[in-house]
Amino acid sequence: MRILTIIALLCFATLAPAATLTLDTGKGMQRLTTAQLLARPDVRIVDVPGDVSYHAAMRYRAVPLKALLPGIDPAAHLQFVALDGFAAELPGSLVTGQGAQGAEAWLAIEPPDAPWPALSKDKPGAGPFYLVWLHPEASHIGPEQWPYQIAAVRVLADPATRFPKMRPAADLPPDAPARRGFAVFQRNCLSCHTLNGQGDARLGPDLNIPHSPTDYLREDMLRTLVRNPQSLRQWPQAKMPGFSPDTLSDHDLDDLITYLKHMAAHRPAPTPTPTR
Incomplete structure (x- = not known):
């Protein structure tokens, strides 16, 4: 038995x-x-x-x-x-x-x-x-x-409607690289990251608050991070995949970086820390 x-x-x-x-x-x-x-x-x-x-x-x-x-x-x-x-x-x-x-x-x-x-x-x-x-x-x-x-x-609704703080400036031309980069962000980054505090994913850090990666990484290092994250930062819990040129073309990566730089200049004002 x-x-x-x-x-x-x-x-x-x-x-x-x-x-x-x-x-x-x-x-x-x-x-x-x-x-x-x-x-x-x-x-x-x-x-x-x-x-x-x-x-x-x-x-x-x-x-x-x-x-x-x-x-x-x-x-x-x-x-x-x-x-x-x-x-x-x-x-x-x-x-x-x-x-x-x-x-x-x-x-x-x-x-x-x-x-x-x-x-x-x-x-x-x-x-x-x-x-x-x-x-x-x-x-x-x-x-x-x-x-x-x-x-x-x-x-x-689409992310641009749900998350208005992610949208590039309204006065940009329709074919502006930052607008194309926003589309690249939605397709490849939004599943893990928020931006300007908006988004539904909870895996990765916000990409503009308190700082954009374009604030503290040289552009070549940022490209390395996107292509092969483990070659730049290694830790056991790392989950970010690398994006090969077959998945994310060099042109799309250019537009994504342009979008992140653009949004670094459109960061919400920080919330004041309450004092006693």
Whole structure:
């Protein structure tokens, strides 16, 4: 009896915990459990040849993300909130445009009886839910647009509307590099960082309060930080990934740095420290 109990406990220990995904479309909140998602008739086996997070070919049970968000407006904005505070931002058009001419967004579901492997030695797996892409190159999907450990998906206004203190000055021309850099910031930085105290992510520091990195890093060092963070700063809890030229072009990096320099001159006044 003791042997059977031990075997049962070992089997239980290898099971992935049951999870719940929250969907908030602005028209009511819905919560779907792992079991409910796996029981959907549109669940498919999806083979991902170049998984960004696992750096290997992976196979998942997944549902089309578009099917979970019926009637979503292409102009809508999606936020994927992870268990660790990562908050990825994606335009709805990436989801509604899936098909032969674009990338296909799938929500991978971790089965309780077959947990996914750890992402690395010191990290858990990508479960319970993970946004994976088929044909990501067709829509220029970057690594920050593969959020894992997803807890909630929200339909929100775009970041420029939600976070006005992030916006470049209104008098800049439409094609100004700082405006292009703001778009680069939203795509690659907003998932981990706030700026001027605004944003939903909680992983990285604010990039303008109390100082912009352009205040204290030479431009070549800032470029090194973006390309290969560990070559500039090393510590065990470091989570910032490096952005290769394939992910973030030199032109986009130029515009991002221009945006950060611009916003350094548009920093809110510090809040006075109360005195006794």
